[in-house]
Amino acid sequence: MPRIAMGGFSHETNTFSPISTPYESFAGRGGDGRGLMDRDDLLQMRGKKYNNGLSGFFGFADKEGYDIEPLLYASTMPSDQVARDAFERISDQLCELIKEKGPFDGIYLSLHGAMVVEDYQDGETELLRKVRKAAGNIPLVASLDLHGNITAESIDLSSAMAGFRTYPHVDIFETGYRCGQVMKHLLQGKPLFKAYRMLPFIIPLSSQTTNAEPARSVYALIDDLENIPGVISVSFMEGFPPADIYHAGPTVFAYAETQALADEAAQRMADTVIEREDEWVCNLIDVDPAVEQAMQLSNKAAKPVILADVQDNAGAGSTSDTTWILESLVKHGAKGAVLGLMFDPEAAEIAHQAGEGAQVKLGLGGKLIPGQEPYEAVFVVERLADGDFPATGPMGKGRITNLGKMALLRIDDVRVVVSSARVQANDQSYFRHVGIEPSKAKILALKSSHHYRADFEPISSAILQVAAPAAVIDDPAKTPYKHLRPGVRLGGNGPVFKG
Numbered sequence: 001m002p003r004i005a006m007g008g009f010s011h012e013t014n015t016f017s018p019i020s021t022p023y024e025s026f027a028g029r030g031g032d033g034r035g036l037m038d039r040d041d042l043l044q045m046r047g048k049k050y051n052n053g054l055s056g057f058f059g060f061a062d063k064e065g066y067d068i069e070p071l072l073y074a075s076t077m078p079s080d081q082v083a084r085d086a087f088e089r090i091s092d093q094l095c096e097l098i099k100e101k102g103p104f105d106g107i108y109l110s111l112h113g114a115m116v117v118e119d120y121q122d123g124e125t126e127l128l129r130k131v132r133k134a135a136g137n138i139p140l141v142a143s144l145d146l147h148g149n150i151t152a153e154s155i156d157l158s159s160a161m162a163g164f165r166t167y168p169h170v171d172i173f174e175t176g177y178r179c180g181q182v183m184k185h186l187l188q189g190k191p192l193f194k195a196y197r198m199l200p201f202i203i204p205l206s207s208q209t210t211n212a213e214p215a216r217s218v219y220a221l222i223d224d225l226e227n228i229p230g231v232i233s234v235s236f237m238e239g240f241p242p243a244d245i246y247h248a249g250p251t252v253f254a255y256a257e258t259q260a261l262a263d264e265a266a267q268r269m270a271d272t273v274i275e276r277e278d279e280w281v282c283n284l285i286d287v288d289p290a291v292e293q294a295m296q297l298s299n300k301a302a303k304p305v306i307l308a309d310v311q312d313n314a315g316a317g318s319t320s321d322t323t324w325i326l327e328s329l330v331k332h333g334a335k336g337a338v339l340g341l342m343f344d345p346e347a348a349e350i351a352h353q354a355g356e357g358a359q360v361k362l363g364l365g366g367k368l369i370p371g372q373e374p375y376e377a378v379f380v381v382e383r384l385a386d387g388d389f390p391a392t393g394p395m396g397k398g399r400i401t402n403l404g405k406m407a408l409l410r411i412d413d414v415r416v417v418v419s420s421a422r423v424q425a426n427d428q429s430y431f432r433h434v435g436i437e438p439s440k441a442k443i444l445a446l447k448s449s450h451h452y453r454a455d456f457e458p459i460s461s462a463i464l465q466v467a468a469p470a471a472v473i474d475d476p477a478k479t480p481y482k483h484l485r486p487g488v489r490l491g492g493n494g495p496v497f498k499g
C-alpha cells in the first residue's frame with residue numbers, strides 16, 4: 001500500500017495590500033477556517049465533502065486504500081507578502097515532518113500558487129525546492145488556486161500540479177480528487193510529460209468569473225482536452241494581477257503520456273485564451289452612477305440588485321473597510337440597501353458597548369488604507385451578534401465560521417453588517433447572523449470580487465461591478481507595477497508594460 005504524505009502552505013499575496021503577513025497570521029485557528037492545522041485537524045477533513053483540496057485528496061486516496069500521513073497545513077487570509085521568518089518557520093516544520101515521518105512513496109500538497117515572500121518573488125518555487133530536498137525524488141503532486149501566478153521552475157520541481165476550474169471556487173474538493181488520480185498514474189510508474197505556457201497579457205480579476213464569458217467556455221475546453229486518450233491533466237490559471245512580481249499573470253500547463261500530446265493540449269488551451277483577448281478586460285462602473293443605476297433597477301426588480309465592491313475584496317488582500325459605496329448610498333437616499341462586510345472591530349465593540357436600539361456616533365471603516373477616511377455619522381445599533389455559526393453557501397458549506405463581534409448598523413434606510421474578522425462577503429449566513437435576510441434587500445452591496453456569486457447570484461436580479469478605490473486595483477494598466485516582465489500586455493489588448 002503506497003504511503004503518501006499530505007500537507008500544504010497557502011497564501012495569496014497582494015503586494016499592494018496594507019496588511020502585513022507575519023508568522024502570527026498563520027498561527028492559531030481563525031474562525032474563517034484559516035490558521036495552522038496539525039495532523040489531528042487534517043484528519044477532520046477525511047470522509048467529508050468539504051470544499052477544500054485536502055478533503056478531495058482524502059476522497060480519492062481512501063478509495064484506493066493509500067496509507068495517508070497528514071503533516072501540516074498553514075494558510076491565512078490574502079494580504080501583503082509573507083514575512084521571511086514566517087515562510088522559513090512553516091516550510092521548515094513541513095520539511096522536518098517529511099523527514100521524520102518518511103520515507104514516503106508520494107506527497108500531495110495543497111498550495112495556492114500566488115505566494116510572495118520577502119526576498120522570494122515566488123513562495124511556491126522556494127517551498128517546492130525545500131520539499132524536494134526533504135522528500136527526495138518521489139511523485140509530488142500539488143493542487144493550486146486558479147489565481148496562482150505559476151513559474152516554469154515550480155512546474156519542473158513538482159511532478160504535476162492541477163488548478164481549480166471555477167471562479168467562484170466551488171470545485172476545490174474535485175481538484176484535490178484529481179490530484180489523487182494523477183498521483184495514481186505516477187505511482188503506477190506510467191510516463192508523464194509536461195508542457196507549460198505563460199500567456200502574453202494580464203487578465204483583470206473583474207473579467208475572470210467562470211459564471212460568465214469568456215471564462216465559462218474557455219474552461220469548458222479542459223474537459224475536451226482531457227478526453228483525448230493519453231492526456232492526463234490540463235490547467236488554465238487566470239493568475240492574480242495585484243502582485244508586483246516578474247511572473248504575475250495567466251499560465252497554462254498540461255500533462256500527458258507523450259511530450260507531443262502535452263504540448264498540443266497546452267498550446268490549444270493557450271490559443272483559446274488568446275483568441276478571446278479582447279474580452280478579458282475591466283468592466284467597472286464608477287460609484288455614483290452605479291448606485292443610481294442600482295436604485296433605478298431595484299425599483300422594478302423583485303430580487304436584490306447587487307453592487308459588487310470588487311476592489312475592496314478581503315479575499316484578494318483588500319481591507320474590506322472602504323466607505324465609498326456606503327457614502328454614495330446614503331447620499332442618494334437609497335432604500336432597503338444592505339452593505340457587508342465592513343471590517344471594523346472598533347466599531348463593532350462600540351456597538352456592543354452601546355447595546356441594541358442605541359444610537360452611536362462613530363467613524364465607520366476607512367481606517368486601514370492610507371489616505372482613506374472613516375465615514376462619520378450617527379448609526380442605530382439594530383442588532384448585535386457574536387460566536388460560531390455554520391456557513392451555508394456553496395463555497396463554505398458545513399464550515400463553522402466565527403467573525404467575532406458583529407453588529408448591524410443602520411443609517412436612514414441603509415444597513416451595514418460590521419464584522420471583527422476580515423472576510424469577503426461570499427455567504428448569506430454572514431448576513432443572517434445579524435438578522436438580515438439577503439433576498440429581501442432591495443440593494444446588496446457586497447465586498448467581494450466574484451466569490452459572492454456562488455451564494456448571491458441566484459437570489460439577485462442584476463449585478464453591477466463598482467469601481468470604488470481599495471487595495472485591489474482591478475485595471476492592470478492602472479496598477480503601479482515595477483517588477484513585472486517587460487512586454488506583457490496590461491489587460492486584454494492593453495498597453496504593453498515597458499518596465
Ligand SMILES: [Zn+2]
Nearest residue numbers: 145146147169
Ligand atoms: Zn482564488
